Amino acid sequence: MKLWGGRMSKETDELLQRLNASLPFDIRLYREDIRGSQAWARALAQAGVLSQPEAQALVEGLAQVLQEFEAGDFQPAPGDEDIHTAVERRLTELIGPVAGKLHTGRSRNDQVATDFRLWVMRACDDLQGDVQDLAQALLERAEEHLEAPMPGYTHLQRAQPITWGHWMLSHFWPLLRDRGRLRQARTAAGVLPLGSGALAGTSYPIDRQALARELGFDSVSSNSIDAVSDRDFALQFLFACALLGVHLSRLAEQMILFSSAEFGFVELDDAYSTGSSLMPQKKNPDPLELARGKVGRLVGHLSGLLTTLKGLPSAYDKDLQEDKEPLFDAYDTLRALLPVLAGLLRTLQVHPGRMAAALDPAMLATDLADYLVGKGIPFRQAHELVGRAVRLAEARGAGIHELELPALREISAAFDEDVARVFDVEAALARRGAEGGTAPEAVRRQLQAARRALAG
Numbered sequence: 001m002k003l004w005g006g007r008m009s010k011e012t013d014e015l016l017q018r019l020n021a022s023l024p025f026d027i028r029l030y031r032e033d034i035r036g037s038q039a040w041a042r043a044l045a046q047a048g049v050l051s052q053p054e055a056q057a058l059v060e061g062l063a064q065v066l067q068e069f070e071a072g073d074f075q076p077a078p079g080d081e082d083i084h085t086a087v088e089r090r091l092t093e094l095i096g097p098v099a100g101k102l103h104t105g106r107s108r109n110d111q112v113a114t115d116f117r118l119w120v121m122r123a124c125d126d127l128q129g130d131v132q133d134l135a136q137a138l139l140e141r142a143e144e145h146l147e148a149p150m151p152g153y154t155h156l157q158r159a160q161p162i163t164w165g166h167w168m169l170s171h172f173w174p175l176l177r178d179r180g181r182l183r184q185a186r187t188a189a190g191v192l193p194l195g196s197g198a199l200a201g202t203s204y205p206i207d208r209q210a211l212a213r214e215l216g217f218d219s220v221s222s223n224s225i226d227a228v229s230d231r232d233f234a235l236q237f238l239f240a241c242a243l244l245g246v247h248l249s250r251l252a253e254q255m256i257l258f259s260s261a262e263f264g265f266v267e268l269d270d271a272y273s274t275g276s277s278l279m280p281q282k283k284n285p286d287p288l289e290l291a292r293g294k295v296g297r298l299v300g301h302l303s304g305l306l307t308t309l310k311g312l313p314s315a316y317d318k319d320l321q322e323d324k325e326p327l328f329d330a331y332d333t334l335r336a337l338l339p340v341l342a343g344l345l346r347t348l349q350v351h352p353g354r355m356a357a358a359l360d361p362a363m364l365a366t367d368l369a370d371y372l373v374g375k376g377i378p379f380r381q382a383h384e385l386v387g388r389a390v391r392l393a394e395a396r397g398a399g400i401h402e403l404e405l406p407a408l409r410e411i412s413a414a415f416d417e418d419v420a421r422v423f424d425v426e427a428a429l430a431r432r433g434a435e436g437g438t439a440p441e442a443v444r445r446q447l448q449a450a451r452r453a454l455a456g
């Protein structure tokens, strides 16, 4: 059964048929397609286009088709071009010619946009759940060694002491924003296109608001031409996925470093590590590398669909059939990845001793400058003076904290006996107590805020 055979004098070329077919991937939309069609049948009855018994026959027949899909009994036929054709073909086999009334006033253009939006709404909900759980795992593991000091890095060079909790939470907030972007993508998808026809609108008095409510949409589209061609929601979904992937990749990259023997800050559980086929001693962080590696396809899907959409003339064009696979793959990729990362974090061994051992007194050079500021020296000048002290210590092969007072006083008379107190990591951490800082007290408040945000 073809939905458009009447006007052709020949069979479609077989290779074109294969190229044109989208059933191999849009079969995933069977639930949404059937739900949308049931709602459409009811709306047609409501509008007086179908009789109640006709609508009922359609709704019940569609329920039977759904059952076949769910039971794995659905058999695609060679002519099934896409999910819409397949469902209607099977419906016709089941209930006879009345099935031919279902497509009254509707086009596959508004139908596929409706199906796809329904799918994206659910996908956003699913991914939000996974992101939520990963963020929860980060919170748990942040809390455990909340106040453990560790080196903080900029340019991957030791910069200033921070706490483990602070570092872990620095990966929590991006995930929370990702959750927000998934919510926004869901909102963008929640506009009903059904009732737009092929492009000009439907010729029947359909109550689109009621249709939207029945299908769980927040509103209805305002312009039928826009409605059948708008894929902004798909791009917003892909952007949310790509950026989420970027965040996962950054977390993964640093975890890979931290789990190396050179750092040794963390150790992956054996259940979340893999081995080498050649080197018996190896324990590899494959899940983290996959997190880093899979971002390539997520970003690729976004730029791919952006490119597909660029330059499309008005309303529906077949190019739009290319919209689904990138989203399906982005969804599958993240749904496979996110729970593994949550498990990896929950079983991760953290080694506060190794982190503390990596703290280097030179990381307190800023605090030494602040000490001079406390003695009335302008910060710029203090920075310069401490720089000289660092150079002197380096030349002697000593730590900056090992310079005796006379040597320091030669650099600046402002140095005094109390300078020794600067080289206390705990005190340095505690000083950074302003909101968002690394002081244990501030991090405790941050943790509370994170908990509240996650619950919201």
Ligand code: ARG
Residues within 6 Å of the ligand: 022, 026, 082, 108, 109, 112, 316, 318, 320, 321, 322
């Ligand atoms: N399989 C098509 C898609 O995914 C359905 C819409 C077909 N519309 C059309 N005018 N040929 O986009």
